Amino acid sequence: xxxxxxxxxxxxxxxxxxSDRIARLAELLKTQPDLKPTTAIRVMGFxxxxxxxxLRDKYKAFQASAQASAITAAPNTAPGTLRAPRKPDxxxxxxxxxxxx
Numbered sequence: 436x437x438x439x440x441x442x443x444x445x446x447x448x449x450x451x452x453x454s455d456r457i458a459r460l461a462e463l464l465k466t467q468p469d470l471k472p473t474t475a476i477r478v479m480g481f482x483x484x485x486x487x488x489x490l491r492d493k494y495k496a497f498q499a500s501a502q503a504s505a506i507t508a509a510p511n512t513a514p515g516t517l518r519a520p521r522k523p524d525x526x527x528x529x530x531x532x533x534x535x536x
Contacts, residue, residue, distance in 0.1 A: 457497050
């Protein structure tokens, strides 16, 4: 017997692949930064409110994942930056007689 409960409410996601539309939207917003995402979607030719909301929400998720991947993909790897940060006490007492004890 199956013990899984049916989820309540509307299922998440539509299953529609909007990756090409999201890429075009990102390019349009990059070339015209004064546009807001909803306005840019309308400029692309979409007028259905459901489509506009779907694309806007997917673009917001795309933007968040792109920023997160950019942060993790480009760590600071300059020489001398890989050591651990100094503790506040070590900075405050550096050069003082207390360190010589």
